[in-house]
Amino acid sequence: MNISRFLVGALVLCALPALAQPDAKPIDSLPYPLISPQEAAHLGDTKNLIALHLRDVTLTQAFAELQKQSGVMLDTSRGGDEATLSKHLSLDIETHSVREACAAILDAANVTGRLVRLGGSGPLNIIFGAAAHPEIESAPRSGLPAFQLHALNLGPAKERSSDPTAKLDPKTYLSLKLRFDADPQLLLAGGPGVQVTRAEDEKGRSLQSDKAKDFDRFGYLGLGVAPSSGQEFIVLGVLPPDSHKLAHLDGIAVFVLSTNQEHWEVPDVLAAKGLTHEFTSTQTPLLVSLNEAEVEGATLRVNMALRLTRGGGDRIRNPLLSSFFLTSFLRVTDAGGHVLEAHNNGSSNDGTEGSARLKFSLPNKPGLDQTAPLQGPFKLVFDLPTEFVQTEVPFSFSNLPLP
16 A cells, blocks of 8 residues: 555645634534535636637647636647647537536547646646546446546455454455546545445345455545546455346545635746745645745756744644645746646655755756756746535446456
8 A cells, every 4th residue: 555645645634624714614524514516516617608619720729719718727738749739620619617618629629638637736637549548438437527436447355454464364355446537627625535325236235344444545535736537446345256246336425625725926936035925814824935946957946944823733734834735736837837847855844844845847848958057937836725615426336247
């Protein structure tokens, strides 16, 4: 099991209540207001109507018009070669959903692809062709248009003993990979947390078990602002030898969404040494100080000091002091507006004060001397989540063949 990933994800989910609105009442052990999936889906809508009435334009031109009308940055570099992006299309659509508009553009151009959020608060990514995960096209699907879930890879999982020296128990349990795809315009702050309410074979025998909670969980746990796609592994009970199908699998997937963010921009991070900003919209105000920023070859390094100006003392409940958390909702763009790839480079904190060391990859350019510093300005943008809601999305699968 990837222990560090699990602990960091759990750390963040435990800490999110410190960021939530103070008047929120606990619901189902989470201190966020509960809204319907239909209400949650509209959180991703654009304020202005997207009206695309296009005639014989290229895919590039269509996406440029979508970006202009929606105000949402789109990255078409993943699998979008020149031949694909130069395809022509005509289209008439009016919607408030970038996801729907993007799907209509791709369909009109007869191009395979999908819109995703790969992480953080940067641009949405359009993934083309083989990179668009074709295996989910034929997989059983459930949920809702803005919160789709796919059942993948149903198979055996061996019981793991709590004693590291013990051998594996020969009893076989079931493991199901549950993939989720949410509307990329929704800012997922965590999830999904999955609760199975019914699991039966074709003879009506329950395949649920309390033992399942002792298994390793590899599922995606939200880290700051999460990608719009991920996966959970559901572990069920002992599989009877004469079972041939998972006749019924019902449950609920709980998503936590950010509904409001506090924004801060630094126009030129290389010239901002000593600049400070206090995020005050959270219940735990955070003071950020830019200590140093420099370009080394093809890398931009940014070091910052972090201090909780009220509260603190418990590092488990204050991940704001962690660069793991910070990189999820900050971004750096170059002079051309391109978002630089971010990497966590370590952090430390004592529960009240800390430091974060971040690095960003500069874009490779043909013939560029990687030892020479690139010219900025490099803009640093923070969008710190401050308010959250949760939604419960029911799912149901039937007649899944057993291995």
